[in-house]
Amino acid sequence: MALKIRLQLTGKRNARTFRVVAVDESAKRNGKVVELLGFINPLTKPVTKGINAERLAYWQKQGAQVTPAVKKYL
Numbered sequence: 001m002a003l004k005i006r007l008q009l010t011g012k013r014n015a016r017t018f019r020v021v022a023v024d025e026s027a028k029r030n031g032k033v034v035e036l037l038g039f040i041n042p043l044t045k046p047v048t049k050g051i052n053a054e055r056l057a058y059w060q061k062q063g064a065q066v067t068p069a070v071k072k073y074l
Helices: 053-061 068-073
Strands: 003-012 015-024 035-041 048-051
Touching: 003 053, 003 068, 015 053, 035 053
Parallel strands: none
Antiparallel strands: 003 015, 015 035, 035 048
């Protein structure tokens, strides 16, 4: 089971927010997640982020790959 740390889409149309999640790479975009790591709200200035860095580091040590979209906000 290869893991990725990626964004999960939430919110309504024209008011999108994202959850940062650890998920199996074969899962759908909003499918079952392994762990919720935080959130990102790109609509506020500056961008509002709440990410659990300790758990993010743990999953990276376990071999999870961070997607380019998540790297942009980290």
